[in-house]
Amino acid sequence: MHIDxxxxxxxxxxxxxxxxxxxxxxxxxMALEFIGRPERVLLLEGxxxxxxxxxxxxxxxxxxxxxxxxxxxxxLHYFGGTTGHWGGFCAPLDNIDFEQRPWVPHSGWPITxxxxxxxxxxxxxxxxxxxxxxxxxxxxxxDARLQRLPLDPTVVREKMWQFSPxxxxxTLYREPxxxxxxxxxxxxxxxxxxxxxxxxxxxxSLSIRQNDGRTQRVRATRFVLACxxxxxVRLLLASNRHATAGVGNAHDQVGRYFMxxxxxxxxxxxxxxxxxxxxxxxxxxxxxxRAELALTDRVQRELGLLNATIAIEPAPKSxxxxxxxELEPPESLESFRRDTPNGLTSDMLAEAAKTPPHDSASVxxxxxxxxxxxxxxxxxxxxxxxxxxxxxxxxxxxxRFDWQLSSLDKRTxxxxxxxxxxxxxxxxVGRVQLRDWLLSGDTIWPDSLSGGWHHMGATxxxxxxxxxVVDASCQVHGIGNLFVTGGGVFPTAGSANPTLTIVALALRxxxxxxxxxx
Amino acid sequence: MNRRGFLTHATAALTVGxxxxxxxxxxxxxxxxxxxxxxxxxxxxxxxxxxxxxxMARTPxxxxxxxxxxxxxxxxxELVSFPWTASPSLETLIEAxxxxxxxxxxxxxxxxxxxxxxxxxxxxxxx
Numbered sequence: 275m276h277i278d279x280x281x282x283x284x285x286x287x288x289x290x291x292x293x294x295x296x297x298x299x300x301x302x303x304m305a306l307e308f309i310g311r312p313e314r315v316l317l318l319e320g321x322x323x324x325x326x327x328x329x330x331x332x333x334x335x336x337x338x339x340x341x342x343x344x345x346x347x348x349x350l351h352y353f354g355g356t357t358g359h360w361g362g363f364c365a366p367l368d369n370i371d372f373e374q375r376p377w378v379p380h381s382g383w384p385i386t387x388x389x390x391x392x393x394x395x396x397x398x399x400x401x402x403x404x405x406x407x408x409x410x411x412x413x414x415x416x417d418a419r420l421q422r423l424p425l426d427p428t429v430v431r432e433k434m435w436q437f438s439p440x441x442x443x444x445t446l447y448r449e450p451x452x453x454x455x456x457x458x459x460x461x462x463x464x465x466x467x468x469x470x471x472x473x474x475x476x477x478x479s480l481s482i483r484q485n486d487g488r489t490q491r492v493r494a495t496r497f498v499l500a501c502x503x504x505x506x507v508r509l510l511l512a513s514n515r516h517a518t519a520g521v522g523n524a525h526d527q528v529g530r531y532f533m534x535x536x537x538x539x540x541x542x543x544x545x546x547x548x549x550x551x552x553x554x555x556x557x558x559x560x561x562x563x564r565a566e567l568a569l570t571d572r573v574q575r576e577l578g579l580l581n582a583t584i585a586i587e588p589a590p591k592s593x594x595x596x597x598x599x600e601l602e603p604p605e606s607l608e609s610f611r612r613d614t615p616n617g618l619t620s621d622m623l624a625e626a627a628k629t630p631p632h633d634s635a636s637v638x639x640x641x642x643x644x645x646x647x648x649x650x651x652x653x654x655x656x657x658x659x660x661x662x663x664x665x666x667x668x669x670x671x672x673x674r675f676d677w678q679l680s681s682l683d684k685r686t687x688x689x690x691x692x693x694x695x696x697x698x699x700x701x702x703v704g705r706v707q708l709r710d711w712l713l714s715g716d717t718i719w720p721d722s723l724s725g726g727w728h729h730m731g732a733t734x735x736x737x738x739x740x741x742x743v744v745d746a747s748c749q750v751h752g753i754g755n756l757f758v759t760g761g762g763v764f765p766t767a768g769s770a771n772p773t774l775t776i777v778a779l780a781l782r783x784x785x786x787x788x789x790x791x792x
Numbered sequence: 793m794n795r796r797g798f799l800t801h802a803t804a805a806l807t808v809g810x811x812x813x814x815x816x817x818x819x820x821x822x823x824x825x826x827x828x829x830x831x832x833x834x835x836x837x838x839x840x841x842x843x844x845x846x847x848m849a850r851t852p853x854x855x856x857x858x859x860x861x862x863x864x865x866x867x868x869x870e871l872v873s874f875p876w877t878a879s880p881s882l883e884t885l886i887e888a889x890x891x892x893x894x895x896x897x898x899x900x901x902x903x904x905x906x907x908x909x910x911x912x913x914x915x916x917x918x919x
Contacts, residue, residue: 541900695902696893699889699903700890702887705831705902706901706902707899707902708897708901708902710900713897
């Protein structure tokens, strides 16, 4: 059922068994898991069903580190969350992403890929994807046009992606959530404070605040923060009445290790031999799966590099290919959201269907391509979210966003492109060009530095409370009834876009909560 | 130096180079091939010329035709077991460069040292 919290009187108290804060990909995926169960679930969403400027403005923040995209445009504050404008790129993290890699400080998850696999398989359905198959061979068996480049598989591998329609959770899951008798969705329910007991060992309630100053209280047996990486951090840090450093922050870990994916058009390629590139092509709305190139685990270990993929994209008709943030300024992203409330439009699909095949004749005609990387950044305690002195309209301190990179990030990008270039040359596939800025020093990045709007880390998962905020079950260390889910719990980012992993972790947490009691 | 003058000079230089390495045929690398990189059909002449100029700018010891051809010849000698063995083809030299990690980055392109030198010869031929 749905209740607009704007209609609640001052001082109202909401009671439930489980309270989920945030109705984005993670929060909705979790709530769906509880439909028809005995638990009374309170699903709190700060926005409404449509985007509202004053709600979106609550996400504004102060950017003090590396230049970044406007925070209020990078995340959507309404039912469905940022699935309202995401692109649908999905892939699981790789085995190596979960490992403690000696050359990557602070790496290692307290869970393995194998432990997450069953949840990835379930997340495929939530995101309207195909089978849980990410081996190139599987897709090649189903489409003879999908041919691998003749590269040494011990050096370069295919990282497969699948594409969600893209699922707009706000549209797709509104009816099942609203019609579920045990799911109580409250919109315009902005949580402004977590109230903990005197010993800071349990959450007693949450405080909701309205623009007109009215407040309501939320009580539940267990609480899950699922309102996006930055907002989860803000809420934890701003809740400092009993815990002066913020809830869950006894060891100064909340807000640290913020990570993005570096999405940069960092090079170009020329293909010198006739070769179908269908396996590597993406026609929006048509392509079910495609490959990007990645250095194998062996090469990553030998060269001491982070994980990254490199996509082969059509070269622009003029000039250099743009990085993601340049390509999609906020107004463009907002147009995309408005135009695609139910996924891509029929016009977009028809246009994609007309794309000529990416066969060898096409490659001979146009042998130039842009190479676009998606790269994890090394976990960095100084890449950090704190609180600004400025407050939002509800009186909560805004985010102070200090995104920082390390020399390993730059070295990885340069070495990955060079290694790919050498392999292209060795195999006679073609030649690779690195952009000028990629050849410059390890701390130098171009003005067009770009992420992928992927906010990860800052409430990282670690078995040791001095090195992370949540444990392997996503429970905040030391607080038995408080959990965090979303990209914020990632200890490392891998090269894959995070949504599939976010949903898989949400399903895993839902199972954990179903099978355990406080 | 115009293109014709350059090629004549390149032929002479190559002949001297080959003579000094003994017994290989002087037609091992045809002048009009050594100065025409395999990349040329795929890339524009301007791009190849630019790569060549950048290579010479970063490699002061190889800023003239003689030095470039000598360097290519030196690479070729390293690949043959005996002086009387036929010179490897330019394609073989390039493959060997990549196999041995002899790559350079003129203009950011990951190229074999041989093909970068070919680009430089091409650039000199255009100037």
